[in-house]
Amino acid sequence: xxxxxxxxxxxxxxxxxxxxxxxxxxxxxxxxxxxxxxxxxxxxxxxxxxxxxxxxxxxxxxxxxxxxxxxxxxxxxxxxxxxxxxxxxxxxxxxxxxxxxxxxxxxxxx
Amino acid sequence: xxxxxxxxxxxxxxxxxxxxxxxxxxxxxxxxxxxxxxxxxxxxxxxxxxxxxxxxxxxxxxxxxxxxxxxxxxxxxxxxxxxxxxxxxxxxxxxxxxxxxxxxxxxxxxxxxxxxx
Numbered sequence: 001x002x003x004x005x006x007x008x009x010x011x012x013x014x015x016x017x018x019x020x021x022x023x024x025x026x027x028x029x030x031x032x033x034x035x036x037x038x039x040x041x042x043x044x045x046x047x048x049x050x051x052x053x054x055x056x057x058x059x060x061x062x063x064x065x066x067x068x069x070x071x072x073x074x075x076x077x078x079x080x081x082x083x084x085x086x087x088x089x090x091x092x093x094x095x096x097x098x099x100x101x102x103x104x105x106x107x108x109x110x
Numbered sequence: 111x112x113x114x115x116x117x118x119x120x121x122x123x124x125x126x127x128x129x130x131x132x133x134x135x136x137x138x139x140x141x142x143x144x145x146x147x148x149x150x151x152x153x154x155x156x157x158x159x160x161x162x163x164x165x166x167x168x169x170x171x172x173x174x175x176x177x178x179x180x181x182x183x184x185x186x187x188x189x190x191x192x193x194x195x196x197x198x199x200x201x202x203x204x205x206x207x208x209x210x211x212x213x214x215x216x217x218x219x220x221x222x223x224x225x226x227x
Contacts, residue, residue, distance in 0.1 A: 001171065003157075034212035034213075036212070040156070043219075043220075044219065045217035045219050045220065046148075046156070046207075046214075046217050047217075048214060048215055051211075051212075051213040052211075052212070052213075057215065089155060089156050091158070091213075093212045096172075097169060098160075098169055098170070098171055098172075099158040099212075101156040101157060101158060102155065104156065
């Protein structure tokens with residue numbers, strides 16, 4: 001099972017929006033709505049930001065949203081803030097009954 | 111809020127066995143969750159290793175299947191990971207996590223394990 005493909009980095013100025021893509025296959029993202037997004041500040045525990053493609057856990061700002069089309073999922077961060085600077089990883093359940101993470105995207109706030 | 115904390119040797123010799131424990135507090139490992147292990151090699155992304163259910167059912171990635179053993183210790187409210195025949199490629203920060211419904215809500219801070227002689 002290969003890692004899902006994400007851009008290595010994206011950047012934006014405070015207040016702008018950025019979109020992170022996560023491309024898989026018909027054996028993972030394309031077949032299941034079990035796509036999650038995690039925020040990871042190095043040295044800290046990863047934090048669940050989005051589950052089941054577009055749902056936010058309580059406490060996650062509504063600036064974070066998710067969507068999916070075909071084999072590609074996306075995380076949109078609107079109104080970018082300094083504290084959003086972190087690494088972001090998508091994950092998906094797969095037809096092999098295991099999970100796969102994305103390659104990770106570093107978000108930089110300019 | 112459940113807390114998870116990884117512990118174990120930070121240095122393992124090549125061909126040896128990596129052993130980590132995840133202590134769970136403010137929650138029971140007998141609850142209907144899956145208890146997972148994820149690792150991050152230096153400069154790399156997250157990699158799901160596997161998970162064990164509250165009843166002891168296990169799943170793991172095929173590439174590590176022959177080397178991985180996961181177990182529960184309900185008396186100590188903790189779960190464990192053993193990885194045999196380690197090489198430098200197994201050097202990573204290892205996270206434990208609690209999962210349900212195809213997502214992980216709670217994570218440990220991570221434990222660095224270095225494979226070196």
